[in-house]
Amino acid sequence: MEPTVSFFSGFAPKDLLFLGEAALRTMWISVLSISIGTLLGVVFGWILYEGKWAAALTVAPILDIFRSVPLIIQLVLFYNFAPIVGLNLDPFASGVVILTIYTASLVANVARGGIEAVEPPMRRAARSLGMSYWQDLRHVVLPIGGRAVFPAWVGVALGVMKDSALVSVLGYVELLKASQILITRTQEPFLILSIAGAFYFALSYPISRYAASLERKWAQ
Template sequence: MEPTLKFFSGFAPNDLWFMGEAALRTLWISVLSISLGTVLGTLFGWMLYEGRRAAALTLAPVLDVFRSVPLIIQLVLFYNFAPIMGLNLDPFASGTVILTVYTAALVANVARGGIEAVGAPIRRAARSLGMSYWRDLRHVVLPIGGRAVFPSWVGVALGVMKDSALVSVLGYVELLKASQILITRTQEPFLILALAGAFYFALSYPVSRYATHLENRWAQ
């Protein structure tokens, strides 16, 4: 009674290539949305700081929504809402938009904290030296405040990198989705998950260690 038909084929070297490509896609969508989100979030953070009452009533609640609703729900909602608005976005574009706004919502708080970390006397001193508002922001607030919140920014960025796995819910084949596909075919979940996990770990662990190291050095 030998089985004549085999449904599952083992893990082949070719599949490693498939996973590598998927890992690059994870990397690409993370880098893109973290960079865009950081720029947008810094702008929001500055608006929250300067806008005071007006920003607290308008911008802050909107950003708060993105922090209070699960990312996966945001992704599904936006992916299904875009066609209603007449936009036809593929999973990658929808994922990037939501991840960017999500990053921005998180970075906004970090950035505001950074601006607040720069003492008023330093800023007044900068203005008294004849710096314009923007030069003060660029040459005084950015280096000092940026340094103060750099570790929390790294935390946000790594969090978004890990959360980018959720874009798979829209059908974007990033690393974790690719692993799932391979598991279904090869029935070797342990090996494949270990590979995927090792990739995330190898990316996240050194960066977080380096951020802690910098934090300790700057704290002295």
């Protein structure tokens, strides 16, 4: 058979596998950072709520810095700062550290909002039923406040998942970096970027729709 010149000359099916693996790496770094960051963020949120002025003077400004400096600058800064203090971190570890702190700084506000969403009379009622402070937090504040801010948390989590694309500046081969590598080789920017975009969209869109439908259901 005569070899035909294909429109997608450089792009082979196995490249799709390469992109798929990169998408898995995007998911892995996101899941790791979001879960640790959320736990940290909830603790910070609780500190912000209970700490009053002490927390407003200490924890709040530090968290604020991570929200006011572009993530990409934070990543470059930390990646170049770690060796100064004798830490040898690979791009993945640096990415996870910064994404985790970044997530925590965003979740802290969400978590504080969640605690504030539970009205004091309800908490007093819980305490007067004989619940301890921690029981009140665990069995009253968590389910009610958590529900109130769940959509906001999903927004933060999806934002971090998308922002994980920035770890590519450190050289970690996640989805966007992988697509750049393929573009350099195949010179098919439109096709490959479309595939990468479709991957991101497929990760993000169903979750955001699900969260929106949950929000509607709970609002009733």
